[in-house]
Amino acid sequence: MRSTEPDPYQRGCPSRRLLDRIGDRWTVLVILTLREGPRRFSEIRRRIDGVSQKMLTQTLRALERDGLVTRTVHPEVPPRVVYELTALGRSLIGPLDGLLGWATANLPEVEDAQEGYDRELLRTPR
Amino acid sequence: MRSTEPDPYQRGCPSRRLLDRIGDRWTVLVILTLREGPRRFSEIRRRIDGVSQKMLTQTLRALERDGLVTRTVHPEVPPRVVYELTALGRSLIGPLDGLLGWATANLPEVEDAQEGYDRELLRTPR
């Protein structure tokens, strides 16, 4: 049996393209931040611990290019730039929540497994 | 209103820890490969286009450490090493499928958005 293996994961397949997009350290966090509503650049920056201004700019540009986020410049002084999820961006929240829920429920078990693994390594160094 | 912003995404929060684990280029693809059943090292390697032996080894070790994958060495010559998802690992498949489904359904729209964005940049180079 087992006649039908699915296709291998080729470079351009949906899984790969998705991972290339949201598989970096900041993209998902920005989307989750914007789920609360439109936010200014500095607000987003404050809510994501450790993101540099450069990385946040890059991430937001990529999200805008992907059609997941809109960028609105209010012509004032000082400038005010507001980012907001598009409908497409919001549609990603459900699936992301699925993963987040898994993380909340199962990360403790993952970390237990890590401890066990590391302890075993110490006992049998090689 | 809007009294209650959720906590910011601190460095050690579940979202961050999850992304640190599965946010790399290969982890998700390995899990999806193993969903079909136990597989040998070389089988996995063949099914993921472009993964080097070094990266696959690293990824499998991390997954084993996380308790998501078991590694079984069959003491034969030549050696045969079989990897298999644990129950914990299998529990991650549902959430991952959610994301994959989103990708399949919406990546075309994302790529349209990119084209539009890039075309606009060409028109107004700066």
Place this chain on the structure above:
DNA sequence: CGGCATCCATATTGATACTG
């Protein structure tokens, strides 16, 4: 076969300085 060690090119990121 599976996998470790090494070397090396390149990508990613952070820090800093500067601008409209």
Place this chain on the structure above:
DNA sequence: CAGTATCAATATGGATGCCG
């Protein structure tokens, strides 16, 4: 405020060779 530009540090990944 919200960027851009530049440089330096680091992380990542691939290629190769060797081993049980």
